[in-house]
Amino acid sequence: MAESRASVSLRYVLVLLALCVYVLPLFYLFNVSMKTQIEYLKAPNAIFEQLRFNNFGIAWEKGDFSRYIWNSVLYTSVATVASILLSLFAAYPIARRYVRFSNLIYLFFTMSLFLPSPLVPQFWLASELGLYNTQWGYILLRTGGTGIAFLMFVGYIKSVSRELDEAAAMDGCGYLRFIFRILIPLVKPVMATGVMLTAIGVWNDIIGPTIYLSDTKYQPITRGLYAFFGQYLNNWPLLACGIIIITAPLILLYVFIQRYLVSGALAGSVKF
Amino acid sequence: MYPFGRGFSRHMPLALLLLPLLLYLVFAFGPSMATVFFSFTNATGIPGTHWHFIGFDNYHKLLFSSDQAERLRSIRNSLKFAFLVVLIQNALGLLMAVLINRKMKGDAFYRATFFLPVVLGVTVTGLVWRMMLNPMSGPMTSLFKQFGTSSSFLSSYDAAFYWIIFVQIWMYMGYSMTIFLAGLQSIPKDLYDSGYIDGTNAWQSFRYITFPMIAPSLTVNMLLSIIGALQTFDIIYVLTNGGFNTRTLALDVYRDAIANNTTADYGLASAGAMVLFLFVFIFTIIFMYLLRRREVDL
Numbered sequence: 088m089a090e091s092r093a094s095v096s097l098r099y100v101l102v103l104l105a106l107c108v109y110v111l112p113l114f115y116l117f118n119v120s121m122k123t124q125i126e127y128l129k130a131p132n133a134i135f136e137q138l139r140f141n142n143f144g145i146a147w148e149k150g151d152f153s154r155y156i157w158n159s160v161l162y163t164s165v166a167t168v169a170s171i172l173l174s175l176f177a178a179y180p181i182a183r184r185y186v187r188f189s190n191l192i193y194l195f196f197t198m199s200l201f202l203p204s205p206l207v208p209q210f211w212l213a214s215e216l217g218l219y220n221t222q223w224g225y226i227l228l229r230t231g232g233t234g235i236a237f238l239m240f241v242g243y244i245k246s247v248s249r250e251l252d253e254a255a256a257m258d259g260c261g262y263l264r265f266i267f268r269i270l271i272p273l274v275k276p277v278m279a280t281g282v283m284l285t286a287i288g289v290w291n292d293i294i295g296p297t298i299y300l301s302d303t304k305y306q307p308i309t310r311g312l313y314a315f316f317g318q319y320l321n322n323w324p325l326l327a328c329g330i331i332i333i334t335a336p337l338i339l340l341y342v343f344i345q346r347y348l349v350s351g352a353l354a355g356s357v358k359f
Numbered sequence: 360m361y362p363f364g365r366g367f368s369r370h371m372p373l374a375l376l377l378l379p380l381l382l383y384l385v386f387a388f389g390p391s392m393a394t395v396f397f398s399f400t401n402a403t404g405i406p407g408t409h410w411h412f413i414g415f416d417n418y419h420k421l422l423f424s425s426d427q428a429e430r431l432r433s434i435r436n437s438l439k440f441a442f443l444v445v446l447i448q449n450a451l452g453l454l455m456a457v458l459i460n461r462k463m464k465g466d467a468f469y470r471a472t473f474f475l476p477v478v479l480g481v482t483v484t485g486l487v488w489r490m491m492l493n494p495m496s497g498p499m500t501s502l503f504k505q506f507g508t509s510s511s512f513l514s515s516y517d518a519a520f521y522w523i524i525f526v527q528i529w530m531y532m533g534y535s536m537t538i539f540l541a542g543l544q545s546i547p548k549d550l551y552d553s554g555y556i557d558g559t560n561a562w563q564s565f566r567y568i569t570f571p572m573i574a575p576s577l578t579v580n581m582l583l584s585i586i587g588a589l590q591t592f593d594i595i596y597v598l599t600n601g602g603f604n605t606r607t608l609a610l611d612v613y614r615d616a617i618a619n620n621t622t623a624d625y626g627l628a629s630a631g632a633m634v635l636f637l638f639v640f641i642f643t644i645i646f647m648y649l650l651r652r653r654e655v656d657l
Contacts, residue, residue: 112488186373200582200586201586206390207390207632208393210617212389231383338479
């Protein structure tokens with residue numbers, strides 16, 4: 088079916104217009120990060136005079152980011168790996184109905200989306216259990232097997248042929264070994280999306296650390312950036328560098344994983 | 360049937376499922392349910408004080424106390440936020456998905472870019488827009504000057520809330536778009552071919568083929584964005600922290616429970632969470648009914 092030339096051009100114009108709304112703020116961010124404070128004050132919107140990558144070094148030092156970043160790496164890696172594993176442990180038997188009341192359990196897990204905010208009792212519970220202001224406590228609170236990754240796994244595993252389980256079992260493969268050796272390589276596309284979305288959630292979490300980690304030595308980089316903003320409120324070049332530093336790891340991850348995004352969403356958007 | 364043997368190995372699935380189930384019960388489902396209980400008590404964050412049941416006092420306090428005007432504005436703001444975000448975010452997400460779904464140079468790049476704010480996260484997105492909307496030297500200030508107007512953006516009592524809505528949509532439009540794209544890609548091509556033979560124009564093929572076929576993605580998108588828009592407050596926390604008439608019900612729950620450290624009022628915060636839940640519940644039921652009916656009809 089041919090598309091008229093006018094309609095093609097209109098399509099490009101609309102998409103490129105939208106693209107500007109997304110690219111310009113990010114370009115502006117980079118532009119500011121390459122300036123000196125004086126250069127910025129003189130002409131905040133002019134293009135930078137020269138590349139100044141050592142601005143990042145200065146921001147890294149002043150923001151004390153080395154103190155925060157290891158916390159972020161620890162929380163994100165542990166909570167993501169644990170959450171993905173638990174999601175798989177939960178999704179596989181439910182998708183295959185290997186446990187009783189599978190549909191009911193699925194419904195039960197998705198219910199938390201609608202239920203009242205657990206904030207207050209959760210906070211109270213965390214304090215009672217001694218999880219408040221501890222690194223493992225925060226990781227435990229960020230770990231779960233019933234989030235977006237779980238939903239995507241269930242949807243995807245349903246499309247994987249059941250005969251595979253039977254053939255593997257026939258050859259003497261056990262349940263755990265099946266999950267690790269056969270299922271994980273099979274669900275790789277949704278797993279990539281699941282890992283990314285889970286990691287994004289933990290790395291970028293600002294409310295969680297604000298609530299649960301009062302001690303600055305436990306705080307992740309989002310808190311560090313927020314404090315940095317309060318401290319250097321008008322030094323925009325420095326702040327822009329800080330912003331870029333904290334997003335860099337996720338953008339790297341994103342570059343590798345983004346091609347799986349739509350297939351992941353396809354699996355995740357099965358009906359509730 | 361379960362193929363992985365009998366005896367002990369028959370219980371492996373349940374044994375492994377228990378771990379996520381337990382975490383869910385203890386840290387998500389349980390606390391959610393306990394919110395009901397907390398909302399009828401005078402529990403506070405002060406250690407060593409006794410709690411007792413006080414009936415509907417928290418609800419009364421929430422709606423009829425001295426700061427009633429602000430509380431009611433929070434509720435109004437929550438509804439306004441949800442309405443505008445759901446409507447605009449999904450409309451734009453669908454539009455962009457439909458545009459990009461056809462063959463296009465660089466479509467993978469557009470897709471990746473529109474989704475990028477989700478990757479950047481709330482803190483970074485919020486701070487980037489605080490920079491863009493900085494009333495002293497930000498580029499939006501210069502842009503507004505070009506058109507002969509001015510605004511103090513996030514420090515304006517009238518406009519700040521709409522700028523927050525704008526940033527929220529900017530952030531999540533790509534998410535809706537991705538779900539719509541997944542839906543669009545599952546539509547068989549020959550439907551359009553037969554439509555073409557029957558002489559449909561672009562609008563007709565959207566209205567009678569595309570739109571009905573993506574009904575499931577529309578349901579998912581609507582539900583996720585309604586629930587998300589009502590419950591979210593991190594973007595407000597980063598952009599204005601509730602200043603300049605930008606408080607919502609969800610932010611109030613957080614502030615009552617935690618932010619006002621010295622006067623943390625668990626009961627009041629829980630009552631707020633229950634009122635918020637009521638809205639989520641009502642809207643979810645209405646939309647489920649409307650959208651599901653549409654799915655069945657077709």
